[in-house]
Amino acid sequence: MRIAVIGTGNIGGTLGRALAHAGNEVSFGSRQPDSDGAPGDAFERSVPVAEALEGADVVLLAIPAAAVAEFLEEHAGRLAGVLVVDATNNIRAEVANAAAAIKQAAPEARYARAFNTLGWENFAEPSFDGVAADLFFSCAASDRAIVEGLISDVGLRPAFLGEGAQDMVDSLLPIWFTLAQQRGHRRIALRILEA
């Protein structure tokens, strides 16, 4: 899978490394190419955003919500037919995700909502005493297997909530933040128990 990870911070860096280590072909798109990363790991090289997007099957959007409009203005034309995995959060807005903005700017793009309901520390260490945390996500049914593969590659257990269910995915955000605040740490995740 060719994955363009846009944004090289906590989320992009952590997920990009994990996806690369799982065998995906990852390119990191950065505003400051090649200024990030530690030598010797999969994060050695970042390239300009436009270059990272070339030939990508999947684009993982891991930039601040405030930067999404600018990203779309410059690069929406490259997203036709591509699966855009939206990990951005705009917690102060009524709608936390970028689904509508992406649909408007890039109507031909495919959209998935994932990797936004846990703190990045849990993507770096997805296992809790040997048990993988669940990651809730939404996308078209036809993209479900791809997104499940990405989530599994990071070491989490995928939990599909259906198509167009990005707002339902986002409803887990305040729960995670509240638990993290009340318990005073961020190594918290959810797991479905099923008989």
Ligand SMILES: NC(=O)c1ccc[n+]([C@@H]2O[C@H](COP(=O)([O-])OP(=O)(O)OC[C@H]3O[C@@H](n4cnc5c(N)ncnc54)[C@H](OP(=O)(O)O)[C@@H]3O)[C@@H](O)[C@H]2O)c1
């Ligand atoms: N932190 C978490 O635990 C967490 C969890 C779930 C979701 N999220 C969401 O994921 C997204 C990324 O979060 P993060 O924690 O990875 O943030 P971060 O560490 O600040 O990294 C954001 C990256 O986005 C890139 N970027 C592009 N345009 C930017 C701009 N105008 N201003 C600042 N950075 C810009 C930067 O990479 P370059 O400098 O290489 O371009 C930067 O490293 C956010 O939307 C956040 O809400 C975060």
